[in-house]
Amino acid sequence: MGMHKKRRINAVLFHLGACVLGFFMIYPLLWLAASSFKSNDTMFLDTYSLIPKVWDVVTNYSSGFAGISGVKFVTFFANSLMVTVIGTVGCVLTSLLAAYALSRIKFKFSGFWFGCVMMTMMIPPQVMVVPQYIILKKINLIDTRTALVLPWIFGGAFFIFLMVQFFRGIPRELDEAAEIDGCGKIKTLFLILVPVVKPAIITSSIFSFYWIWQDFFQPLIFMNSVDRFTIPLALNMYLDPNSYNNYGGLFAMSVISLLPVIIFFIIFQRYLVDGIAMDGIKG
C-alpha cells in the first residue's frame, strides 16, 4: 500500500511539473496567437492574458495582409515559398547524390572530400558572407531571388552527414544484388536505395525547409527591393516603428509566418524526432 501511494504521489508531482514546464514552453506561442486577435487599442491593457478581452479577428489580419511600402503580404509569402521550395529540393537532391557517392562508392580522394564536408559544418556561414556579397555584386545577382537560393542548392553538410549515416546502416548486399541484375550506380540509387533512405530524405527536407523559410541573415544582406523580400525581412520591416506602427498587424503576420512550420511539424513529427535522435547532431 505504502509503495503504491508513494508511486502515485510521484506520478502526480511528475505530471504537475511537466505541465508547468510545458506551459512555459508554449506560452510565447499562445501569447502570439492571442495577441493577434486582440484589438490594437486594448492590446497593452492586459498584455499577459491569453484570452483577448475584446476579440477582433479581422482588423489585425487584414491590416497585416495589406502589407507595407505598397507591397502586399502575399507577395512576401510567395517569395518565401518560391525560395524555400527551390532551395529545399536543390539542397536535398545535391546532398543525396553526394552522400551516396561518399558512402557507397570507392573513389579517389573520397576521404578528403568527406573531410571538406565536415569542415564546412565547422565554419559559420556568416564568415563567408562578405566575400559572397562581393562576388554576387560582381555578377549582378545581388537583390535577386537567385541569390537567396544559391547558398542552399549546393547541399548542406548537415544533410550529407545525416544521409551518409543512414546509408551506412543499409546492407551492401542490396547494391550488389542490384549490380548483378545490371543496374548502374545511378539506377541503383534511385530505384533501390531511395525508397530505403526515404526517412532520411524526409527529415532532411523538413529541416532544410525550416532553415530556408526562417533564414534572416542572408536575405538581410543580399536583398534591397521590398517587392522581393521574404517573410522574415518583411516582419523585420513591420517591426520598425517609423515605417509601420501597428503591433496587431505584426503579430498577425508573425502567426502566418509560423503556420507552415507548425503544420509541417504536426504532420512529420515522427521524422523530425527520429532524425534528431539518429545522428544526434542538431544543436
Added chain:
Amino acid sequence: MKSKKKRAVIKPADNVVAYLLMAPWLVGFIGMWLIPAVISIYYSFTDFNLLNTPKIIGLANYIRAFTQDKTFVQALKVTFSYVLILVPLRLAFALFVAMLLNKKHMCLGLYRTLYYVPSIIGGSIAVSVVWKQIFGNKGVFMTLLSVFGINQATSLLGNPKTALSVIILMGVWQFGSSMLIFLSALKQIPYSLYESAMVDGARPSYTFFRITLPMLTPTIFFNLILQIINGFRVFTESYVITDGGPLDSTLSYVLYLYRRAFTYFDMGYSCALAWILVAIIAVFTVIIFKTQKNWVYYESEEG
C-alpha cells in the same frame, strides 16, 4: 579480409560516376566556400570599402581589432558570456528533463513534443518579436510585476545589466533538440549496467555519476562542439530584439561584423573579424578535442 582488399581497388568507371554525383556539391563548395574563403583572406589584409581598389595594409586590420577597437572587445565579451553561459545551461537542463522523461509515465510523447516545439521555431523572426514584447517596455513581464505591486522604471531588455540574460533565456528555452538527443542516448545505455548497480545497492546519485553520465559523455562531447559553434553565430536575437543595445550590452560578434561590413562598408576589416571568429571557434574545438581523453568515455577502450 580478402574481399575487403579487393573492394579497395578503385574502378575508373566508379571514379567517373562518383565525381558526377559529387559535382553539384563540388560546384557549391568551390563557388560558395573555397573562392570566397581565399578572397576573404586576401581582403582581410587590405583596406577596402567596396568602392576603392583594395589597398594591402598587412596585418593592420588584425592589430586594429586587438589594440584600438573597444567595440570589438565588447562584442567579444558579450559573445563569450553568451556561449559560456548558454551552452552548459542548455545542456544541463536538457539532460535533466531527459532524465525525467526517461521513465514510464503517461503522455510522455505529448511532453516531448511540447518541449521540442521551441527548438523548431526558435530561429524565426516571429519568436524574436514575441520575446521583445514579453520582456520589453510595457511587456508581459513588466505588467505582471506591476500586478504584484512591483513597478520598475526599465524593462529587463532596457537594462544593460539584464538584457543579455533575456537573450540567454531564449536560448535555454530551445533546449528541446538537445533533450531529444539525450533521450535517445539514455535509451541506448544497457539496462544490465543499472541492474548490477541495483544489486550492489547503489544510491541514485552514484548510478548517475558512475553509469549514466559517463555513458553519455560521447553525446555531450559532440553536442558541446556543435552548440559552441552555433552559439558564436548568434545574430537574429541580438539584431531583432535589442539591436545590440542597451549600451552594446547585447552586441553579438556577428552583429558587430555585420555592422562593420554593411553599415560602415569596412569590408577589409570585417573580413579580418570573420577570420578571428574562425580562429576562436577553432581554438575551442581543438581544446575540447584535446581534453576528450580525460572525460569522454568510449566503450571500446575498456574492451
